[in-house]
Amino acid sequence: GAVVSQHPSRVICKSGTSVKIECRSLDFQATTMFWYRQFPKKSLMLMATSNEGSKATYEQGVEKDKFLINHASLTLSTLTVTSAHPEDSSFYICSANPIAESSYNEQFFGPGTRLTVL
């Protein structure tokens, strides 16, 4: 199956710092990647859709200036949490759609990044 990696898997930072999370599709190309956030015992909430070569599409209530997304290539999307605060502490997960039409909608998830802001 398709493999998606995320880096780092865990990060602890001080309030006010910025944190960059990378999402890579290892064995397929993805024009679209998705960024989710999951709080404890809650479901995944879509934050934004990352489109290769164009601006990301953010969900309602997600600040685009706080969560910067860059999708520079068909295998890499990055999420930068700027000026992180304790309330940003969460599990951030990316997913990717393979380009092949037969697998449209089927998303493969990265292992997630657990962010703790002190």
Next chain:
Amino acid sequence: RKEVEQDPGPFNVPEGATVAFNCTYSNSASQSFFWYRQDCRKEPKLLMSVYSSGNEDGRFTAQLNRASQYISLLIRDSKLSDSATYLCVVGSYKLIFGSGTRLLVRP
């Protein structure tokens, strides 16, 4: 009303039991339906896609009722390793996740 609703559980069943989960969705235009499994502090993993004709994969059977906007997952002969949270996922281009149903299989 939530876009995708699931009973949070937990469902606590003995090994070998049959257990069924249900899910309802609100958007009648939804085109894709999946069940994902999520273990504690891990990413979701696709369990199976759900089709109108129903589909079966070993001990797992999924059904879709578009008229009632209802999806089900049946697990037969439960194993200890089936203990996890099962996420109902609905969407088109964008996927909407239910909050999950927690299953605990006891020896």
